[in-house]
Amino acid sequence: MRIFDPHIHMTSRTTDDYERMAAAGVRALVEPAFWLGQPRTSVASFTDYFDSLVGWEPFRAGQFGIRHHATIALNPKEANDPRCAGVLDVLPRYLEKDGVVAVGEIGYDSMTPEEDHAFAAQLALAIEHELPALVHTPHRDKARGTERTIKVVAESGIDPGRVVVDHLNEVTVAAVKDSGSWAGFSIYPDTKMSPPRMVEILKQFGTERVLVNSAADWGKSDPLLTRETADLMLASGFSEDDVDLVFWRNPVAFYGQSGKLDLGDNEPGALFEGNSILRGGS
């Protein structure tokens, strides 16, 4: 089984997790930029974080044969802090990086005017840099937040097929699928979505335009929940081809719209860029 985790915050995981993920079949992942638990107070904290998403994390992942890509953005929560507003000005440099395959996570946290501004500005950046967009939906007031998200996406002019609206549940999935955007689901041990609930949604709404991720952030989370959900799909009557569609071909199709997805030879165990050192000989 090959797994592409389309949304996982590896910054908050140990190197042992990379090893366990590789053993479970994870061969590629996308790490979205988000907040880090502790609020940041300056633009420089963000640029150091972005640097790690296009530098250190891909290197760490590569040691286990996992291809690492990132999405870059000013997240909605910190968009409310005026000290962080300057992050919007440094984004164009990062959106041009080879490993950056979408603008994200953008969207709403508390649905403030500051969030409106950052969301619209970053959808415009996605269009300008020809990138898809990864949109977070709020924890609080989720249903109305999702409706508003769909409206803002429509107003921006971006092709809804280049947008994934994430952290959906039974209540919010239908509107997103009807809007033409991709439906994202974050599987957590207790909260947003569980493997059994996910399998029921896949039965009801099908396996097309669906991205299933483990998110695996600083909270109580598990980077192997993609594999657990895939196993449960098989046990529930889905075919291996269905699982491959949801956990590999769908994320490849979605992020492939960036034109920058590089899955290499995708052989677990291969040394990422290690060859470029060995062949370098300089």
Add this chain to the structure above:
Amino acid sequence: MKPDELRAALDRAAVDWVDEAVRQVSADPGAIARLFPRAARACGRAPIAGGWSADEAARALLLAALPADRVAAEADRLYRYGDASEKRAVLRALPLLPVGEAGVPLLHDAIRTNDTRLVGAALGTYAAHLDAATWRQAVLKCVFMGLPLSIVDRLDERADEELRVMLAGLAEERAAAGRPMAADATGLLNRLAGTALRKEA
């Protein structure tokens, strides 16, 4: 390799892209901020010649096209905002650029990382500008990280008694722990020990 040799080693499509990009940078040096990260997508990442890859060569040619009075500042900024491949390209291009010693802080940054791609690229010919203490630490770091010492420019010429003492200490620790030391590091240690013996004799 010199810039014209790097250009000659690129394939036709890459040369066309680089020539156009160099024209843009010559007309407007600020254009390099957008062109530099795009070079790998445009030219590929295949090995070409002399240990260079196509993207590194293309990026070096863009840097070489900058006006002499701007190249140090732009190289610094491109490194600062570069992903690991861009940083590596800046490091490899340093010996080709009229920057004097201005690139030394970039080497220090690269050597502080634990990314083998960057540490390795910091020990090319431009490392001649590194002071002896920093250079010895970097060589020892290569041994720790499992990098082949063949990437270190002028290794035997610069290796000195102090580096011999450091390597001997590592060899002793490794022996005590029952862990091996890389053959090339042991080889260097033996060569340095031989030199020391000859000096005593």
